[in-house]
Amino acid sequence: MKLVALIDGSAYSQSVCDYAAWATLRSEGKLDLLHVLDDRNHSSSTSNLSGNIGLGARTSIMEELAELDAQRAKIAQKKGRAILEDADTRVAAFGVDNVESKLRNGDLIETVTTFEKDADLIIIGKRGEAADFAKMHLGSNLERVVRAAQKPVMVASRKYQEPQKLLIAYDGGISSEKAIDAVSTNAMYAGLSCHLISVTNTEKSALADKLEAAKQKLENAGFAVSVEMKIGQPATVISQVCADQDFDMLIMGAYGHSHIRSLIIGSTTTEVIRKCLIPVVLYR
Numbered sequence: 517m518k519l520v521a522l523i524d525g526s527a528y529s530q531s532v533c534d535y536a537a538w539a540t541l542r543s544e545g546k547l548d549l550l551h552v553l554d555d556r557n558h559s560s561s562t563s564n565l566s567g568n569i570g571l572g573a574r575t576s577i578m579e580e581l582a583e584l585d586a587q588r589a590k591i592a593q594k595k596g597r598a599i600l601e602d603a604d605t606r607v608a609a610f611g612v613d614n615v616e617s618k619l620r621n622g623d624l625i626e627t628v629t630t631f632e633k634d635a636d637l638i639i640i641g642k643r644g645e646a647a648d649f650a651k652m653h654l655g656s657n658l659e660r661v662v663r664a665a666q667k668p669v670m671v672a673s674r675k676y677q678e679p680q681k682l683l684i685a686y687d688g689g690i691s692s693e694k695a696i697d698a699v700s701t702n703a704m705y706a707g708l709s710c711h712l713i714s715v716t717n718t719e720k721s722a723l724a725d726k727l728e729a730a731k732q733k734l735e736n737a738g739f740a741v742s743v744e745m746k747i748g749q750p751a752t753v754i755s756q757v758c759a760d761q762d763f764d765m766l767i768m769g770a771y772g773h774s775h776i777r778s779l780i781i782g783s784t785t786t787e788v789i790r791k792c793l794i795p796v797v798l799y800r
Contacts, residue, residue, distance in 0.1 A: 517539075517540075517703070518545060518547075518637075519547045519637045519638075520635045520638050521533065521639040522628070522639065522641070523551045524641070525595070526643065528641025529641060530676070531641065531672045531676045532640065533607050534606070535672045535676060537606070537609075538678065539670070539704050542703055543704045545636070546615070548616050551599050551618070552621075553589075553596055553621045554623060600618075624660065625661065628661055629664060632665055632667045637704075639672055640662075640669065640670070641671075641674075642658060642673060642789065643658070644658070668797060668798060673792075673793055679708060679795075681708065681709050681763045681765075682705065682710045682765050683754075684711070684730075684768070685715070685766065686713065686723075686769075687714065687715075691799050692730075692769035693730075693769075694799045694800070695768065697733075698799055699734060699767060700736075701737070710739045710740065710742070711763065712730060712731055712742070713746065714745045715745075715747070715750040715753045715754060716746075718747065724745070728743070751787035751788045755788055755791035755792050758794055759792075759793070765794055765797065766792055766797070767799070768788070768797075768799070
């Protein structure tokens with residue numbers, strides 16, 4: 517199993533490292549620690565300034581801005597290497613030795629798209645360096661990565677806790693079935709207890725048979741499984757169950773045919789990820 521952990525130096529990077537180490541060890545996989553220097557965050561807005569001043573002054577200002585950009589780029593490189601060194605030390609403390617640290621310049625999404633071709637799981641923090649913690653906003657890069665990624669994405673919570681209990685949000689959709697298949701076969705989840713939950717709007721749901729089949733598949737794979745159907749608004753119910761029953765990890769399909777399908781683009785999944793204080797693994 518190949519894992520790619522996106523490290524940005526934020527408070528969430530520590531738990532990203534911890535969950536990446538946990539997943540790497542359990543799957544006996546390989547881990548890439550990836551820090552991307554996005555050019556948009558380290559360059560001056562020269563085009564906005566140069567057109568508003570005279571020719572002589574423009575030349576001088578442009579030279580100074582170019583020098584400033586060069587200095588910023590050097591500092592960003594040093595900071596990036598330091599961030600990766602710290603991340604490497606953190607995963608090494610878990611006993612992970614099959615790891616590579618990679619610093620790249622360029623657009624974050626283009627870089628992630630390149631790396632995910634050989635990856636089985638992408639790990640990213642719920643919020644990044646620039647997140648608005650006061651308003652509990654999700655990181656903007658999180659939304660961009662999840663929208664673009666074709667591979668499963670683990671959204672790491674701020675605090676690491678070794679997963680023991682999985683909550684699987686099941687809606688009967690294709691992505692939910694892929695999540696069931698992944699849990700059944702991926703060594704990362706082996707031996708953990710599973711609780712299947714389906715949230716519907718009506719008491720009589722057509723999902724009952726599918727839910728039972730999903731339970732049977734997990735049990736055949738050796739899991740201890742419990743099942744629950746609830747009525748209500750999915751984001752509210754799922755986040756409440758996570759909090760009340762002390763689950764360590766939430767697994768859900770990225771797209772399906774219920775409210776869950778809206779993923780991070782829609783309000784339901786945004787609310788689930790925002791409210792749940794545990795890592796969320798998204799499958800599609």
